[in-house]
Amino acid sequence: MKIFTMTKTVTKNLVKGPATLMYPQKERIFTPITRGKIENAIDRCIFCGLCGRRCPTYAIVVSKESKAWQIDRLKCCICNLCVDVCPVKCLSTDNHHAPSVTERKMALHRESAAPQDDPAQG
């Protein structure tokens, strides 16, 4: 049994400085595959609704008539199933997390196809 077992570690720490990141000054680096949030390149979206049907938390609502795609970022569990299932690969996972919100409805992210894109798609 010893009593000064921590001494080596403590001395090392004193020399090395903090192990944490000084957050606001130094940005955290995300890996390329970090699952942050789901993004939709709306110009390419064909509003097939597969992502909405595949979503395990029912976070995605797609409306074919009004050409709108909506995701509830608080419901989304970023499982990537929608990205896998998307036939035109317009969905992607961004490696930065969605900003924090103070109200549930602020987490609703809605995207609609721009009117000039409609003829091109049709």
Next chain:
Amino acid sequence: MAHRNVIPVGPQHPVLPEPIHFDLVTEDERVIDAIPSISYVHRGLERLVEKRDFIDFAHVADRICGLCSFMHSLGYCQAVEEIMGIEVPQRALYLRTIWAELSRIHSHIFWLGVAADAFGFESLFMQALRLREPVLDIFEETTGARVILGVCKVGGVRRDIDNDSLKGIVTRLTVLKADLEEICNVFINDYSVRHRLSGVGFISREDAYALGCLGPMARASGLAIDMRAVGYAAYRYLDVEPVVETAGDCYARCLVRIRETFHAIDLIRQAAGKTPEGPIDVKVTGAPDGEYYSRVEQPRGEVIHYVKGNGSRFLQRFRVRVPTFSNIPAMIKVLKGSEVADVPNIILSLDPCISCTER
């Protein structure tokens, strides 16, 4: 005759990481009875199986618990694969083993930290959490998430780790091993730590067996119960050896976890060297019809996933028996007769995971 008091501990208590409540009946400083009550975090995940497609449910199984998230999806996927007769590719089995062992390392290091916090060694707690970070970084680089991995799916795994990254993981774990040895030296040899843990919360081999202990709790009492020896995933190709101690007290449980952490690092090294080339998943068609018990060794002990399907996309029944649940009777037995000051140590040496227990 001393005066009897009832001391409530939990569900919110500085040393308890998760919500479990105890009514400790005490006489002076001695606990003579402990009445546990759980169900503060019941979420109804088992019932959810009737409402979710069985492929998607792997994600729900992932969210049963944070620390052993991967083991839960592994157990669930194994059960479904067994019912449907799916042959999982070898590479996927090895990758599953690697992630499962990484989960074990991160859970055990976390436990060491929390245990240090419980006996009042704050700086050791910080050191342990610092050492857990490299493992979480590996998780993020290989799966895209730090805690809820979401890589296990029915029929294989979702992401591949290329061979260079596998070598990188082994190298990083070697560095981690050196750092870990330094910290573990404190747990094993330090006078105050030994004084606080030795002889506390003793449970004999017979009692541990009769009360159905599992995991490190059983192994610290000399019972060599380790489900990895059964040989699920790629464990049948690796040299798995149950880590057994015989003292049966909190110190022995601490030792078991320390040695298991090093054993897990060794298993990852073995698995990374043997991982064959090939596909990582197979296409799943049809739906499960039948029932199966899948047994997986979690960091806390053996977990059983019972899955019953009737040939539709929605399963009929999903049941999880987690190790904490089987360890609670033993915990009550150990708590009776202990000192009030030792209660946090005893509860933590069992590593209770209440989120798992209540689902």
